[in-house]
Amino acid sequence: MSFIPSRTAGLDRLAAFLPRAGRTYAETRNHDEGSERANVSQLSPWLHAGLLRETEVIDRVLGHHSHRAAEKFIAEVFWRIYFKGYLEQRPTIWQAYCTERDEALGALDGNSGLRKAYDEAVEGRTGIAAFDLWARELAETGYLHNHARMWFASIWIFTLKLDWQLGADFFLRHLADGDAASNTLSWRWVGGLHTQGKTYLARPDNIARYTAHHPAGPLAAEGLAEDAPALEEGREHGRRQLDVPKAPSPEVFEQPYALILHDEAASHAPLDLPRPPALVIGAARPDARSPGRVGRIARTFALEAVRGGLEEAAAAFGCDSREWGLDDNLAEILGTAAIDRVVVPHLPVGWTRDALMPALAPLIDDQRATILVDDLDRATWPHARAGFFGVKKQIDGILGELGITGTRDPA
Ligand SMILES: Cc1cc2nc3c(=O)[nH]c(=O)nc-3n(C[C@H](O)[C@H](O)[C@H](O)COP(=O)(O)OP(=O)(O)OC[C@H]3O[C@@H](n4cnc5c(N)ncnc54)[C@H](O)[C@@H]3O)c2cc1C
Structure with a gap:
């Protein structure tokens, strides 16, 4: 399975998966069948990049299956929205993760034993056959099955006893769907920091059972930890009030504006803008995922998603387009085009927000920026x-409430 970073490829993938999104998904989703797997959608890279939106995925699924039959698939899509909403309300989790990740990466330099254990883990040389296969699969394909992610994270934390932040960073650098909320909170969930005290222990019999149909399966995992004591952290991450911008009035779009597409909203199509922009700006920041080197597949997916989205939007709206690169100044880009307003799809807590917000903040303060929040996110x-x-x-x-009841044949 390869991930082509375009909306068309995402829609094709969705259409191909629809017949299996009902009871078949519910019954088979936990099995890791190897890279040719058809029992899960593998839509996550397109969802993360905003090439597809959760609303349209659920709507199409409900066009093919009853709500009851598709209940499991829909709930999984809601896990993604839930994690995003949770992190929006607890941004200190992301900030603490970044600080602790940098400390853990720094600690590798001064400790040869730790460095060796880390290198063996990320290069797939631990001697734990299943884990080593997943480490290589992740780097080679940019994807891991959900169950493999759970087993991998559990072995990383409880058997290899490496810092969870290093594992989360390894995932973010390689996953084509690398997502600040789903990744950080899932690693914390495995380690017992999300649902406090509740951990996930990978067991050899469970791995063998759910990899029975894998081309190399059933996968062996010897020498795993037999217990999983919850990790502890010396602080609470309190919840802050949700601060979601109001839905903009149509008049906002009447003045000339620049639409900014980014790593988490690379396509204009799902945004359903009431009036076209005067300029489209593309800002891809995949290297902001980590201070380490970002894997080729994850990096290329993000860059090409934004680049392709920019071209498509310019063609659809008949307007100019501009890349906003690392060395470019947003104010100058806007000044050259004689535009002083921007419309930006919401930047969720995470690296894209960290990378773009310093340049956007003055526009937000001056009320020259309109932030678009998806209705499903707003409601959830x-x-x-x-x-x-x-x-x-x-x-x-x-x-x-949102009228997402099922569309069989989209326009
Ligand atoms: C340690 C760990 C790290 C993870 N890191 C990421 C990440 O960086 N980015 C990411 O998108 N997901 C992450 N997940 C969640 C999940 O593994 C992936 O979303 C899922 O495997 C994507 O494959 P799929 O599209 O075939 O999913 P499907 O099973 O087909 O599900 C459909 C969609 O529902 C959502 N979804 C499914 N399961 C989950 C879940 N457990 N949590 C959140 N959303 C879910 C995804 O958007 C997915 O595309 C992580 C899970 C674990 C245990």
């Missing part, structure tokens, strides 16, 4: 205050 995030259950019980109501 207030429920992402604690555990996933708070969101899960709202799913039917949210879908009904």
